[in-house]
Amino acid sequence: MKNIAEVLENVKTVGIGGHIRPDGDCVGSCMALYLYIRTYFPEIDVDVYLDNPKPIFGHIDRIDDIKTEIKEDIRYDLFITCDVSARDRIALAGDLFEKASRTVCIDHHISNPGFADENHIQGEISSCCEVLYGILDPQKVTLPIATAIYTGMIHDTGVFQYSSTSPETMRIAGELMKTGIPFNKIIDESFYQKTYLQNQVMGRVLAESILLQNGKCIVGYLRRKDMDFYGVEGSDLDGIVSQLRLTRGVEVAIFLYETETQTFKVSLRSNGKIDVSQIAVFFGGGGHTRAAGCDLQGSMYDVINNITAEIEKQFCEEPKQC
Incomplete structure (x- = not known):
């Protein structure tokens, strides 16, 4: 997959889901994709499903749009999972994934067997957010989208300490910072502030x-x-x-x-x-x-x-x- 637009062509409804007990990379990648589709594909009806995100992710735009329950019987044209390493790790939206006309998995877990119809998995990449950034148009990554992506990247790299952090990871982080994200505040609230x-x-x-x-x-x-x-x-x-x-x-x-x-x-x-x-x-x-x-x-x-x-x-x- 070179661009997310490839899988969105002729699609009217999209569901997005992450793994159980969503961490920063899961929340960040799901929300970044959600915001990107809402912004640049307004003709698509898109929903995002996650277990209740932690309060530390409250800085992500439209975080309250996340659906934490499935109330209606709905069938999506396309269901996309982000940061989900295996089918049984999908959180509350597992049934929606099964019923979708087509499924896509975007991930970076080396253990991922590829459980969707189309799988974009890069096990050597630091985070799902970094993988996702690679299939977005970088010129269209707005401040809210950049904030979500940066949040996921710092969580899965331990603020760029883990060995998966590459020169490309740092280059992308630099590009995200150019949008004006409050990077120091995101790091403090995510890692260092404790009750x-x-x-x-x-x-x-x-x-x-x-x-x-x-x-x-x-x-x-x-x-x-x-x-x-x-x-x-x-x-x-x-x-x-x-x-x-x-x-x-x-x-x-x-x-x-x-x-x-x-x-x-x-x-x-x-x-x-x-x-x-x-x-x-x-x-x-x-x-x-x-x-x-x-x-x-x-x-x-x-x-x-x-x-x-x-x-x-x-x-x-x-x-x-x-």
């Missing part, structure tokens, strides 16, 4: 974290009872796994929290030697070489043991590591 309660919870996780595998692996956790005590949910825990990763000597960080009794959401971050996407896919999840996740059932200790066993296998592939 007092969020700081308390992070402090507890860091204080109770454990080092494994000769200090190369760090694990942080929260049980359901702990989350209830603080009155927090998964959306309040952003940034914890990234902070764990910054521990000196650590190669891979694990953060898990209990979503319901003996069901855990696991986030994995790597400093380069461990491919955490392989581990996540092994357990039914997905992601990237240095940032991935999955859901696992069992006791907390079983989950930790199962994850670290797969990490140890990769360490053992290195000379003199085992």
Whole structure:
């Protein structure tokens, strides 16, 4: 696909959807595409479906247009997924995807098997927003569209720290900045500003974290009872796994929290030697070489043991590591 206009030709209705628990790249790419179609293809009736986005994305234009429920029986001419790595990762709009006359997947996950009728997947690219930018007309990227794209790019690159960040990533970021986006405010509100309660919870996780595998692996956790005590949910825990990763000597960080009794959401971050996407896919999840996740059932200790066993296998592939 060279331009998004290729798939929009002769289309009257478009649905856009992202993955469950949408992160910045998911929200940014879905909203950027939504705004682009609304602006330059006014004859197309377009809707965007996502699970409730976090408040930190409130700076994105028309964020309130997102549909969080499916009320009407509707069949789209075209349904486009953004940042969705597998069919079963589509959030509430899965049925709309199945019923659509034609489907398109725009993504950057290396684990994506290509589940749509047409797939534009670039696994070596830093973010879905960067992939999306490549099929938009750069002269038509307005301030609102640029804001959404930049939001997604900084979230999936860790503010341009991850190894997936390329010279092209930085060039695109520079082009987006030319539109006048409040780039410093977006970064602060997305990554650094925390509520007092969020700081308390992070402090507890860091204080109770454990080092494994000769200090190369760090694990942080929260049980359901702990989350209830603080009155927090998964959306309040952003940034914890990234902070764990910054521990000196650590190669891979694990953060898990209990979503319901003996069901855990696991986030994995790597400093380069461990491919955490392989581990996540092994357990039914997905992601990237240095940032991935999955859901696992069992006791907390079983989950930790199962994850670290797969990490140890990769360490053992290195000379003199085992």
